[in-house]
Amino acid sequence: MASNLLVVTKGHPFDHNAFHALFDANADIVTTFVEQPAAQVILRPENVGRYDAVLFYDMLGIPMDPNDLASAQPSADYASSIESLLARGVGLILLNHALVQWPLWPLWREITGSTFRLTQGEVDGRQVPGSGYRGGAGEPHRNATHRLSPLGAPHPVTRGLESGFEITDELYLRTPLARTPDIVPLMASDYAFTQANFSPPPLAPKAEQAAWAHEDGDNIIIWARRVRNSPVVASEAGDGPAAYENPGFRRLLANAIQWVTSDEARAWARNSRPAE
Template sequence: MKRKNFFHRNWVRFTCLFVSLFFMTAFAYSQVRVAIITGGHGYDKEPFEAMWTSITEMKPTYFDYGAKKCDFFEKDHSDEFDTIVFYNFHQKITPKQQQNFLKMLEKGKRIIVMHHAISAFPEWNEFNKIIGAKYFLEDMEWEGKKYERSKYKHDVKIPVHVADKNHPITQGVEDFEEIDETYSGYYIAPEVHVLLTTNCPENTPFIAWVNKYNNSEIFFVQLGHGPQIFANEQFRKLISNAIKWASGKNN
């Protein structure tokens, strides 16, 4: 009788362990693998990373390259990550790295570009076509037209309106207000699909959009200076949706 109970108890323990391992493994495989590229611009690291940690459906891996060239694209990471978040600024990218970047997009990989990453690679004009925008760091002539330096302002309360409530990225996101950095006087391609707008007089009216480039789609959101925006419930919902959209898991 004791021997029977011993085997029964161990069988129950084994079964519980097996089931636990099964669900842990299934959860790990279901998580979206996200590469987050930073560097070249200061930011509030703790609240920034807390935002990503709050998105339980994803597994973030951080790559900080400082102000040097973005070595992430020294090789093709297409199979290692489901999507890539760009939060870097004013970095170099070599011709080889550019080709690896473009090959990734040709495969249909969707990416997310946040805030100051609008100027991630200012010397690479193709990047502006990829994201559908260009922020002018100085007065310059670009694409045959003269532009004045773009403007920014810190700590402005920005009202945000959901322009397209039917897109997967904006599902469940409501209009909100938050203190963040404004951008104005920058170029936005006319063909972008606008998701968020603002009537803030110190900001460009379009504040988030999706741009199509070859076989890929790129989500750009101007918000993201922080720290307040990183804890905003609606912004977190937006970013969580964007991660799932980029991975194809909520389409």
């Protein structure tokens, strides 16, 4: 039986035709696309029940004005909807820029597990610099060609990708992910995650950019995460057509959708909760 997938977009430019083709090519899913802010209505508990999983490819809550922090927080209604998804155990997939949205909303950072920061600040109890983007000086958005390889024990998300695959895509330089039982690294890049290969965070203040110094970063760019009752797949890969059209990435995404909607994934997520 095909899975019903809700895909949420808006807030970051992307090639709509190439992105939609990702899902058109998969006969095992029935995909509904919705843009923000209409997505906030569809994601309400009374409306979202028909969907087996939600894929986020949107980018909201970025505080362009440091004095306007209210815009960096979700409405109470939207926050309640996301809480409800987690309580029901709905599978979630987060691609590329969706990981970095809502940087001031603690729940979103909990969902993603990401250590990415738009500017310097606290992650996992320590002060870290803002995260870098792939590119040399003056070329912050030039993508890199690199190889992704699976990590650890075989996992349903990497099935059929045991030999890895090469991809041209965006990369981030950020501090390492937390090492907890609730985060399972799935795929790592062979790229060199050193400061010399990245540009400073473009939304950081100029003074911070000029003084930017970052430790070697984490090469894990695909991971599974369990949050409350929900299985999550987080992928920093997926920036543009070169990724969308990549057979390896398409297989990865199809596997991720299949896994987060499975009984196996939901059971794994539920087991993260302490016994009551």
